Amino acid sequence: MSIRIETEDLARAVSAGVLQPGQDQRLLEFLRQQPETRASFQLAHVAYYFGAVLIIAAMGWLLNEAWMGIGDVALLLVAGLYMALFTLAGRNLWQRGLPIPGGLLGAVAVSLTPLLVFAGERLIGLWPFDDSQGDYHSYYLWVQSGWLAMEVATLLVGLAMLRLLPFPFIVMPMAIALWFMSMDLSEALYGSAFSWEERRWVSLWFGLLVILASLWVDGRTRRDYAFWGYLAGLAAFWGGLSLMDSGSEWGKAAYGLINLGLMGLAVLLRRPLFMVFGALGVAGYLGYLSYEVFRDSLLFPVLLTLVGLLLIALGIAYQKHRDSLTASLRARLPESLQAFLPALRR
Template identity: 40%
Template structure:
C-alpha cells in the first residue's frame, strides 16, 4: 500500500519518537538536520523537567529537607562533643557521600533526588568552613561561638561561611547542573544581606531601618541576577542549561525586596500611593514574564493598600463590613475574569517588555 493511502494517526494517539527516527526523517529530507537537532534538544529538555508535581515528589522533598534540616536548622549541641576537627571530618564525609549518590542518581535519570542530595552537600559547606576556622583559632571573638546559631542569629562573623557557600554552590552548579541547588544560594544571599547590614552598623548597634533598606537593595540585586540567569537558561542550546535555575532566586529576591518595601513607614499619602503603584507594577510584571511570585506579592500589597483606604474612609462606620465583603468578592470576580483571559493578558503584557527581555515571556 502506498504512503498516500496510509491513514494518518489520530492526533490524540501517543507516538514514540527517538533520536534514530529523527535522524531518519532528516536523511529522508522531511526535516533538516538543524531542525532535528533543535527538536531533540527541546524534547530532551522537557524530559528533564518533571511534568507534574506528584506524591513521589512530595516524598523526595520531604525526606531531602529533613536531611538538610538535620545538618542545618536542627543541629544539636551534641555535635560539639566531636570537636572542630571531628565535625570537619563528619561534614566532609557526609558531603562526599551526598555528591557520590547525587552523581549516581543523576546517571539514572533521577534528577530531583539527585538535586536534593547535591543541595545537602552544598548546605554542609558552611559547617565545614566554621570547623576549619574554629579548629585553627581564627573565629573572631565577641560573637556566636556555636555553629548552631548560624541559622538563628544575625552577625557579620558569618560572612566567610556565606561567601564560601556561594563559591561552592557555583562550582557544583557548573558541574552537576541541577536546579534545586540554587535554593541554598538564594537562602545564603538572604543571610548575607542581613549580616552585611550588621557589619556596617556594628559600631552603633543593630539598626532595623538600615537592615530593612539593605534588604530592599539586596532583593532588587537578587531579582536582577535571577533575570540574567533566566535569560541565559532560555537562550541556552544545551537542554541541561534550559532548566529553571532562576526560580529560587526570583522567590527570595521578591521576598527581600517586597518585605523591605512593605516595612517602610510613612505618614505621607503620596508615598502610600507610590507603594500601591509599585505593587501594581509587580502584578503585571509577574503576568508578563510568567513568574507568579511577583503577582502574588503585588496582589497582597495592593490588597493591603485598598484595605488601608477602606479602613480610613469607613472608620467607625456601619458600612465598613459591607465594604470589606464587596472588596473580597470583587477580588474573587477579578480572579475569575483573569483566569479566563490569562493567555491573552500574558501575550499583551509580554509585548510591552523590552526586546532584550522578550525571551522571559516564552513558555
C-alpha cells in the first residue's frame, strides 16, 4: 500500500512533536529524490547484467578461432587468470556492499570453467576428440558425451562460488551446464547419436525436473535462487515442448492447455515468468487456429489483433487482482498441497 505525503502532513508532524524543526524539510527533500534514485538504480542493474552477459558471451560461445590458436598452455593460463581475477574482484565488491556486480562477476568466473577444463584436458592428453570433432565452440552447439568433464567441473565450481558469493544468478551457468549434461548423459547411456526429436524430449523432461527442484527451493531461502532455476527450467521445458511436431489437432490443443496451465501456475506461485512463457504458447496456439480458420480472410489480422488485446487485458486484470486471485486459487487446493507451496515473494 502506498501513502501520499503532502508538505502539510510534515508540518503537522513537526507541530505534534513527531519531527524536530528542520527535519520536515530534509525528509521532504529526501522523498523528492527517491523516484530519480530508483530509476538510476534500475538502470544500473541493467548495465550490470548486460555487462556480465557480454563477458560470458565473449569468453564462451563467441570465442573465436584466434583464441584457439594461442596454444593450450596460454589458453589454460588466461582462463585461470581470468577466473581468479573475476572471483577476487567479485569478492571485493561484495565486501564493499555491492552484491549485484560482485555476484555477477562470480557468475562470470563460473562460466569460464568449461574453457579452463577444455585447455587442461588438451594439455595433459585427456581430450577425447580430435580438432575436427571437438573444438571449444562446439561445446555450445553439439551433444557429445566427451563434454561431461567440463559440465561436472562447472557444477562443482558453481557450488563453491555460491558458498563464497551467495548470489542467485550464479545458478544460471550451473543450470545451463546441467541442461547440457542431461543431453550428453542421455547420449552416453543410449549409446548413439540422438535424433532431434529425442533431444526435444530430453530437454522437456529435464526442464520439468529443474522447475520442480526450483519449486522445492522457492521460499525456503533468504535469497531468491528459485528465479533463475525457473527461468532455465521453463526455457528447456517450453522450448522442447514448442519444438515438438504434433501432426494431430489433439496434440496442438494439448499444447495450448499446457500453456494455460503455466499461466495458472503464474497466479498460484506469483511468478510472472510462468505467465510470460504460458502467454507466448497460448498466443502461438491461437495464432495457429486463426491462421488455419481465417487463412484467406480479411478477418485474419483483425482476429490476431483481438488476441493481442485479450492478452493485454488479461495481464492488466492479473496485475490489478493478483493478491486476491492467488489467495482464491490456493484456497481451492488440498491442505497437503498448500503446505508444499512456497511462501509468496513480493
